[in-house]
Amino acid sequence: MSLAERNADLEQAIEMYSNTLYKICFVILKNEQDTSDVLQETFLTYMTKKPDFVSESHRKAWLIKVSQNKCKEFLRFHKKHAGVPLEDIEEHLTITSGMDYEDREKLKLIWSLNYRLKSVVILYYVEGYSVRETAHILRISEGTVRKRLQRARETLADLEKAYEGGVICEQA
Amino acid sequence: MSRHDIDKDLFDNIEIPGHMKRELYKNCIREKRTSDLRFRYAGALTALIIVSAVMLTGISAKAYYETWLKRAQSMPEAEKEELIEEINNDTGVTIDDAWSRPLTNDEVLRIAELEKDYYDKSVFPTGEVIRLDKLSDWDGKSLCYIEEDHLLHLPDAGMDDEQMLQFIDYNAKKEYLIENNNGTEVSDSSDDSDPSGANTASDAVLDPYVDVDSATEDDIIKLATKHLNYFLGYELSDEWTPHVEAFKPSAVDPDTSSIHDMYSIIWEKGSSTPSSTDYIVCLGMDDLHFEAAAIRGKEHWATLGSYTDEEAEIKGQKDKSKIYAWVSKMYGFPEKPDSEWTEVYHNYDDYGDARQYRYVLTYGDTEVDVLWALSTEELFSIEIFPVDY
Numbered sequence: 050m051s052l053a054e055r056n057a058d059l060e061q062a063i064e065m066y067s068n069t070l071y072k073i074c075f076v077i078l079k080n081e082q083d084t085s086d087v088l089q090e091t092f093l094t095y096m097t098k099k100p101d102f103v104s105e106s107h108r109k110a111w112l113i114k115v116s117q118n119k120c121k122e123f124l125r126f127h128k129k130h131a132g133v134p135l136e137d138i139e140e141h142l143t144i145t146s147g148m149d150y151e152d153r154e155k156l157k158l159i160w161s162l163n164y165r166l167k168s169v170v171i172l173y174y175v176e177g178y179s180v181r182e183t184a185h186i187l188r189i190s191e192g193t194v195r196k197r198l199q200r201a202r203e204t205l206a207d208l209e210k211a212y213e214g215g216v217i218c219e220q221a
Numbered sequence: 222m223s224r225h226d227i228d229k230d231l232f233d234n235i236e237i238p239g240h241m242k243r244e245l246y247k248n249c250i251r252e253k254r255t256s257d258l259r260f261r262y263a264g265a266l267t268a269l270i271i272v273s274a275v276m277l278t279g280i281s282a283k284a285y286y287e288t289w290l291k292r293a294q295s296m297p298e299a300e301k302e303e304l305i306e307e308i309n310n311d312t313g314v315t316i317d318d319a320w321s322r323p324l325t326n327d328e329v330l331r332i333a334e335l336e337k338d339y340y341d342k343s344v345f346p347t348g349e350v351i352r353l354d355k356l357s358d359w360d361g362k363s364l365c366y367i368e369e370d371h372l373l374h375l376p377d378a379g380m381d382d383e384q385m386l387q388f389i390d391y392n393a394k395k396e397y398l399i400e401n402n403n404g405t406e407v408s409d410s411s412d413d414s415d416p417s418g419a420n421t422a423s424d425a426v427l428d429p430y431v432d433v434d435s436a437t438e439d440d441i442i443k444l445a446t447k448h449l450n451y452f453l454g455y456e457l458s459d460e461w462t463p464h465v466e467a468f469k470p471s472a473v474d475p476d477t478s479s480i481h482d483m484y485s486i487i488w489e490k491g492s493s494t495p496s497s498t499d500y501i502v503c504l505g506m507d508d509l510h511f512e513a514a515a516i517r518g519k520e521h522w523a524t525l526g527s528y529t530d531e532e533a534e535i536k537g538q539k540d541k542s543k544i545y546a547w548v549s550k551m552y553g554f555p556e557k558p559d560s561e562w563t564e565v566y567h568n569y570d571d572y573g574d575a576r577q578y579r580y581v582l583t584y585g586d587t588e589v590d591v592l593w594a595l596s597t598e599e600l601f602s603i604e605i606f607p608v609d610y
Contacts, residue, residue, distance in 0.1 A: 064242075
């Protein structure tokens, strides 16, 4: 692959997936600077070790897996920036613009989950991956995914009786 | 059976800012690393670590290191191309993922020994890794890269010394190529809009490090040694040599708080190689307060007993009171934390092979992050930071 091709490929990958990765990493890391660092390291890894992907979904899953590993590493070792309370960043980000009070409260609850629970929640609920796909991306067992989803639901329910507030809603 | 769903619309408003997208692209094509501490260790920076170790271990080691470097630099083009292709086909996140099976404990320990001979005494393999197209052609006994599945296949019966040296050589060369941009020259973009001048990975990595004068270094080592002895419960022998790294991100980025500036004091025995054990103590740069102590390296990890995730969870929970007692007795915290979370910790990504358990304990505005070796019931690492660090 020539340098021009490599750069074009990188640009396309950033265009297609940076928003998804940003969303996932931001919810986990809770601040923009660390999210930016993790994304940069993720795309650098992509550029230097780019594997052959069998499909776009494979490429997306690979990028998510790498970014999740880097988030985990980050939370484990870095602690560079504090997790910023949602209130402090509302003015600077568009995250909560247009959100009503109830939704902001819901977001805060999810924000407050620990990494293990949050990473599973966001892949399963937000990105729509199945239990099996989530397990594969995070390299944990399907049983662990189910347990963490259950714990996330319980934690959210415990936190200010989230069911009643509508943070999580029953789905057939 | 019903399932509960979280309202995914909640996250719709989280969007990457346009400027960040542009910065990402710009920084990536320049192969600019983030200047953060842990990422410094995360990549294939073995060469830098080896260089620092060589600086400590004298002229002869330096000569041997230069011999190794010449070996990497003079790799035949054909071999280089093969390795670059393998790197590009690597579907794993790390090079470790590119092997057909995990290394056994015995292999890790022997490889740690052989790595020292490889880097310090120029003990190289006589042969090299075999390359085959199809897995069906492999005899199961040799160390062999298979094109079909893009994996380095390790003999099921275990590797002998020659194969382990081939394994070390193979991975060292891959690391070397990754560090050197897969063998391709990075275009010189030192022109314009990068005021830091940090155009290469190495530049970006080294930027936050500052020199320590020798008088200060002696004092720092003395203090750190006290912390290490306390953490370990014994003293290291004279074979372990300490050196100080001063990480000062505030010096290069005025927006970064000096709270993150720290000294890392690292003890190594001879040269530091990819698998070797070392010990580290981190002190805050402002008032030399204790921040962390840890044992690192695959070599040490391989000596620990292995548990399944379920066993580790049970044992980890059972040991919790011991952790409370340790943290209270050794570091003066209350008998019980205000809050906590725990997990089975997987170092080196070997799921189903748990050896450590992690406790994150919050006491007021302080967080204590502990890794506990399950089989030996010893602290593996402890980090103490303000919650809002």
